[in-house]
Amino acid sequence: MTRVATSIILANVFLFPLWSDDKPSPSPRAERLKAIQDEFKKANDELAKAIQAGTTKPNDDGEYPKWLELRKTTLKPARELIDADPSDAVALDALIFCLNDLGAGDIDPELHKLVVKHHAASEKVDPLLRRSSAPVDFLRAIAAQTPHAKIRVWANYHLADNLYAEGKSKEAEKVAESVQSDSTAKDLGGYGSGTLADTAGRLLFEIRRLSIGKEVPEATGKDIDGKPMKLSEARGKVTLVVFWATWCKPCMNMVPHERALYERNAEKPFAIVGVNGDILPDENAKVTTADGKVIDNSAAVHAAIEKTGIKWRSFRNGSFGLANEWNVRSWPTVYLIDHRGIIRGKWKGDSGEKELDAAVEKLVKAAEADKEKEGK
Numbered sequence: 213m214t215r216v217a218t219s220i221i222l223a224n225v226f227l228f229p230l231w232s233d234d235k236p237s238p239s240p241r242a243e244r245l246k247a248i249q250d251e252f253k254k255a256n257d258e259l260a261k262a263i264q265a266g267t268t269k270p271n272d273d274g275e276y277p278k279w280l281e282l283r284k285t286t287l288k289p290a291r292e293l294i295d296a297d298p299s300d301a302v303a304l305d306a307l308i309f310c311l312n313d314l315g316a317g318d319i320d321p322e323l324h325k326l327v328v329k330h331h332a333a334s335e336k337v338d339p340l341l342r343r344s345s346a347p348v349d350f351l352r353a354i355a356a357q358t359p360h361a362k363i364r365v366w367a368n369y370h371l372a373d374n375l376y377a378e379g380k381s382k383e384a385e386k387v388a389e390s391v392q393s394d395s396t397a398k399d400l401g402g403y404g405s406g407t408l409a410d411t412a413g414r415l416l417f418e419i420r421r422l423s424i425g426k427e428v429p430e431a432t433g434k435d436i437d438g439k440p441m442k443l444s445e446a447r448g449k450v451t452l453v454v455f456w457a458t459w460c461k462p463c464m465n466m467v468p469h470e471r472a473l474y475e476r477n478a479e480k481p482f483a484i485v486g487v488n489g490d491i492l493p494d495e496n497a498k499v500t501t502a503d504g505k506v507i508d509n510s511a512a513v514h515a516a517i518e519k520t521g522i523k524w525r526s527f528r529n530g531s532f533g534l535a536n537e538w539n540v541r542s543w544p545t546v547y548l549i550d551h552r553g554i555i556r557g558k559w560k561g562d563s564g565e566k567e568l569d570a571a572v573e574k575l576v577k578a579a580e581a582d583k584e585k586e587g588k
Contacts, residue, residue, distance in 0.1 A: 298330050346370060352367075372385075428443070428554070448481060456488060457489035484524040488526040544559075550575045550579065551575070
């Protein structure tokens, strides 16, 4: 064998080693990131157990200082890792960890800027688009710079959603319209039922019909017991529409206050209308387990109603019911409607007892004053 041939063979051995099926060893940077993630997971699991056991308490604002401390102490070494080389794959993984697992966008606003500067073209940014805390400037930049149609339409959808949450309805409507008409969005599954284009359509419905100051649209369906029900049955009364479910702990925590409101205003023009999100028998769409068994949480819902003293009726939401039509993805969601049917308040999450009480009292007094005028 010639020296040249031997050199070629040796070169091929190095290019295609006998152990080529083995995975390459992770880089020191990747190992460091994994160590940070493992340490965080262990500490987070311990904190979760302490919160569940009641040994760690929230402050007056309902926040856990130890959780904030854990986020900050974990962010520091992760940030050092990112700063060493913000453009490589490990840095992107670290950025995603900081923004998703730590939710550190509020602590360090530069994190989103680093993603845009170094990784806007990566498909791995997808989970960062879906956080309600994603800044609109970040979403707008990703939508403009990504070469991936899927990333573009998702970025634009969440841009529209977040713009609407910030009160920028006109801009949100324009962006949502672009998503609804996008051919890529028509081929992607969205939230709830249908495609992403359908999801954008529901956001448009919310913007156009369910914003504060709009007349609330009619809602018809069946109650938990299967009896016909209409939202307009409460017209003439100040109405609290509450999207709730037994699996939603914040929803159930709100029930005692809702019951107190209901009882305090029992002789006044006030009503509560629930929309239950549990899986109940649905003639249009059956929800089944992997083995084909139909899911029916009726017993749990009736038990919760009896235990908590819920005295008002609730729509049976169903798989494609009112929550889907009204674009509800946060549980609880609460609407406050005046006696004329105009939406006066809207909360995605706990409405807050003091704020809600003051709003209800003001609207009830206005309803009583109008009723008195009509009686004269």
